[in-house]
Amino acid sequence: MNWQGKRVTVAGLGVSGIPAARVLRGLGAEVTVVDDGDDERARAQAAELEKLGVTVRLGDGASLPEGTELVVTAPGWKPDKPLFLAAAAAGVEIWGDVELAWRLRGPGAAPWLAVTGTNGKTTTVRMLASILAAAGLRTAAVGNIGVSLLDAVTGEETYDVLAVELSSYQLHWAPSPRAHSGAVLNLAPDHLDWHGSMAAYAADKGRIYEGNSVACVYNVADPATEDLVRAADVEEGCRAIGFTLGTPGPSQLGVVDGILVDRAFVENRREQAQELAHVSDVDPPVPHNIANALAAAALARAYGVEPAAVRDGLRAFRPDPHRIERVADVAGVTYIDDSKATNTHAAEASLAAYDPIVWIAGGLAKGATFDELVGTSAKRLRGVVLIGKDRALIREALARHAPEVPVVDLDRTDTGAMSAAVREAARLAQPGDTVLMAPACASMDMFVNYNKRGEAFADAVHALAAEHA
Structure with a gap:
């Protein structure tokens, strides 16, 4: 495409909009950025872009600038925004940053190993990048993980292969990308x-x-992911590869006697299996994280990575903070921070990893219901401490499905509530128990983000530990 003089509207400042505007302006496009915000941070970002010759309209993300020939949108902007409706009415294409990155790849560009799913995306992509690096490949974890795909495909550094995390938002606006191999880890509302x-x-x-x-690559335990494979239009010879926490069948990866094994990328997959790593090589070795490791291994093996690199990459990997992170042991009780469990599907996976549990939960429900989560996890619960704006929804589900479980309902949403929650959980817990902060809710009623919520939990646990020292 000849970008010189092409009039492009970039919808949204931020981690995707700013690189898009910068790259497009560098290609000679006439770029206008529109954004609903007009605060100090937005004005500072606008000033930097204006130095490059980019036009920025703050506080006006609804109308389509006159003469627009292409819209490039930040992934979080909803499809029903007036800007997009106006673009569609005018016959103007709408791309996301991922679509733009795909279109701007140069000759011999690095292939993509792509991952999506409701939960586990970031961990799996980082595991995959660790495995690829252990194989001696030039790689990076990019996409929804925080590193701009645009920077990866247009920067000076070259890669052999990219580990790409893609959200449902990004995929919605990306009709063209064609990955070497892709994985859907799971699907939940x-x-x-x-x-x-x-x-x-x-x-x-x-x-x-x-x-x-x-x-x-699909999840054997989640048939909806295999259904998506069946519906996909793929290249001739592309294979469906399952991963399972059980014994794998042919064309699957799974677990046998504490060993991660491959029955997909071996010569005789009907009769042979290749050892890849031990369950103990996965940090932490809880069920949903082992599933993440198997998905990462499947994508790496699809790319031709040797078994030893899978093992070495998993051993080298360390999870990000606030993802089933062990904070401390206090008086025989283990305290786990899974603040990243911001929906019921993630919390259910976390609850399935421990027994017995004192569960700290609550926050913004985002329209979620909790009956299935509580019903599935009730037998593991020693007690529950509830915090946050929508805690009543969880309390009501507990009353229906786990009426015998003690519940402490903290009627407060200030940030100090976390310290009180940890102390109440410590009171309910017995030696050998796990206090698990897996809120099943978003954090913004009390904290800026899930990271700050996790930090508050860790600080409260460390204060409790100091008292017992």
């Missing part, structure tokens, strides 16, 4: 206010399989 329905959400996730050339 999330962001339905954005997508409009579960079917639309699943369809956007399924785009990750379109045009795959080598492998479509």
